[in-house]
Amino acid sequence: MRKLKTTRVAASVSRASRKRSAAKPVRPLPALSDADQFLLPTYKRSPIVFTHGRGAYVFDSAGKKYLDFLGGIAVNALGHAHPRIVMTIRRESGRAIHLSNLFHNEFQGPLARKLAEWSGLDRVFFANSGSEAIDGALKLARLCGRPAEGATANARAKTRILAMTNSFHGRTFGALSVTATKKYRAPFEPLVPGVEFVEFNDVADLESKFDDTVCAIILEPIQGEGGIYAVSEEFWERARALATKHSALLIADEIQCGLGRTGRHFAYQKFSSMPDIAVIAKPLAAGLPLGAILTNNAAASRVSPGLHGTTFGGGPMVCAVALEFLKIVEDQKLLQNVRARGQETRAGLEKLKSKVDFIKEVRGEGCMFGVELSIEGGPFVAEALKRGLLINCTHDFTIRLLPPFLITRAQVREFLQRFEKILSETPRVVPAADSSSSKTPMPAAMSAVATASRSHIKR
Ligand SMILES: Cc1ncc(COP(=O)(O)O)c(C=O)c1O
Numbered sequence: 001m002r003k004l005k006t007t008r009v010a011a012s013v014s015r016a017s018r019k020r021s022a023a024k025p026v027r028p029l030p031a032l033s034d035a036d037q038f039l040l041p042t043y044k045r046s047p048i049v050f051t052h053g054r055g056a057y058v059f060d061s062a063g064k065k066y067l068d069f070l071g072g073i074a075v076n077a078l079g080h081a082h083p084r085i086v087m088t089i090r091r092e093s094g095r096a097i098h099l100s101n102l103f104h105n106e107f108q109g110p111l112a113r114k115l116a117e118w119s120g121l122d123r124v125f126f127a128n129s130g131s132e133a134i135d136g137a138l139k140l141a142r143l144c145g146r147p148a149e150g151a152t153a154n155a156r157a158k159t160r161i162l163a164m165t166n167s168f169h170g171r172t173f174g175a176l177s178v179t180a181t182k183k184y185r186a187p188f189e190p191l192v193p194g195v196e197f198v199e200f201n202d203v204a205d206l207e208s209k210f211d212d213t214v215c216a217i218i219l220e221p222i223q224g225e226g227g228i229y230a231v232s233e234e235f236w237e238r239a240r241a242l243a244t245k246h247s248a249l250l251i252a253d254e255i256q257c258g259l260g261r262t263g264r265h266f267a268y269q270k271f272s273s274m275p276d277i278a279v280i281a282k283p284l285a286a287g288l289p290l291g292a293i294l295t296n297n298a299a300a301s302r303v304s305p306g307l308h309g310t311t312f313g314g315g316p317m318v319c320a321v322a323l324e325f326l327k328i329v330e331d332q333k334l335l336q337n338v339r340a341r342g343q344e345t346r347a348g349l350e351k352l353k354s355k356v357d358f359i360k361e362v363r364g365e366g367c368m369f370g371v372e373l374s375i376e377g378g379p380f381v382a383e384a385l386k387r388g389l390l391i392n393c394t395h396d397f398t399i400r401l402l403p404p405f406l407i408t409r410a411q412v413r414e415f416l417q418r419f420e421k422i423l424s425e426t427p428r429v430v431p432a433a434d435s436s437s438s439k440t441p442m443p444a445a446m447s448a449v450a451t452a453s454r455s456h457i458k459r
Helices: 011-022 030-038 083-093 108-119 130-145 173-177 182-188 203-209 233-245 316-331 334-355 378-386 409-425 444-456
Strands: 050-054 057-060 065-068 123-127 160-164 195-198 214-219 249-253 277-280 291-295 359-365 368-373 392-394 398-401
Touching (some): 065 409, 083 316, 108 291, 108 316, 123 130, 130 173, 130 249, 130 277, 130 291, 173 182, 203 233, 214 233, 233 249, 316 334, 334 368, 378 392, 378 409
Parallel strands (some): 160 195, 160 214, 214 249, 249 277
Antiparallel strands (some): 050 057, 123 291, 277 291, 359 368, 368 398, 392 398
């Protein structure tokens, strides 16, 4: 098959196009100017204001339509404005949005029951976000690592937590402490002590670091922010066996890969053994903020009133919406759809890989894919946005795809056609330092791009 070629664009061309676009006066929207003036600059955002969505499409303030293969970073599993979710929010917001965890509400218990059925775990704590739920799970692990009441006097608390290289668990202090990415951690150190990183999927490294001082091992069954890397069966089963042997907890962070994204209720369900704790959030309440810690009875038995809590977590409206989300996944048989559309996406991406010389690898399943490039993915993401396709890029080189669970066959086809055109037609400006005669030292990232350009463009 014909290999697509990347395009090299002269600086003069982009100068000319800059001049053309500079001629059009653009009136900034108040949403943009206010954001510029009043928000903390924690995000590098495109100057687009999205106003609404419907199904797998979102629309901006100019009325432009985008196919959404980012799904609010794995949150919008039902796409946008699902009628049953809209109806539930309308109904419950007129009844009780918040009551407080000092009292029962109608939906928390039934939602916990449903999550126990889906996960095979026993008890649930509701939080507000993924990070908060991860912090709670780590606290629970430390609690379980303490000698139980009545233990012998020389029993010592186990406090070490093993986490994975290339992991991401969130931005609060606890979650950040088990997150590997240096640039997220370094400005805030010292973080929570007692965390040690194990090389992801390296069984020998795991075995060398696991002993009786470990209270928990935390891992993502499929690393999301890290670039869609699945934990191997061998590593998972060894982690399970070592956790059992040393009375430590195996914590599965299913915040990105869980609740149906793989076509299973939980990503760990492809293995024969269970975690002690699973942590979920993102799609749980169809876009409203809700996270949860799911635990087995053994870990739950160490918890007593007052040890942990939250004001907002598990409010009536958000739990009603989450319950509706889970029911929709069942009623609309969305797990089957995720599996079928996932196979079509995978086949299409593999075909694309055979045509595009800078696709290194396709990873993932269901509605969660990483397309690893040998060149930086940023320009393709920007071009996709211009052409009405939402995708993003993790770790600079992996295009991440997180479409909604109700994506149709036609939309998968539409995505594949548009993605192929974007990969083949996006101009890439090769840095000046690419010139072999240049003596200018290149920053590592630039040098990686230049090297990739030399070795992968077939001319
Ligand atoms: C695997 C994983 N864990 C934890 C988090 C943190 O969740 P939140 O942003 O809701 O705090 C994320 C967010 O991207 C995630 O992907």
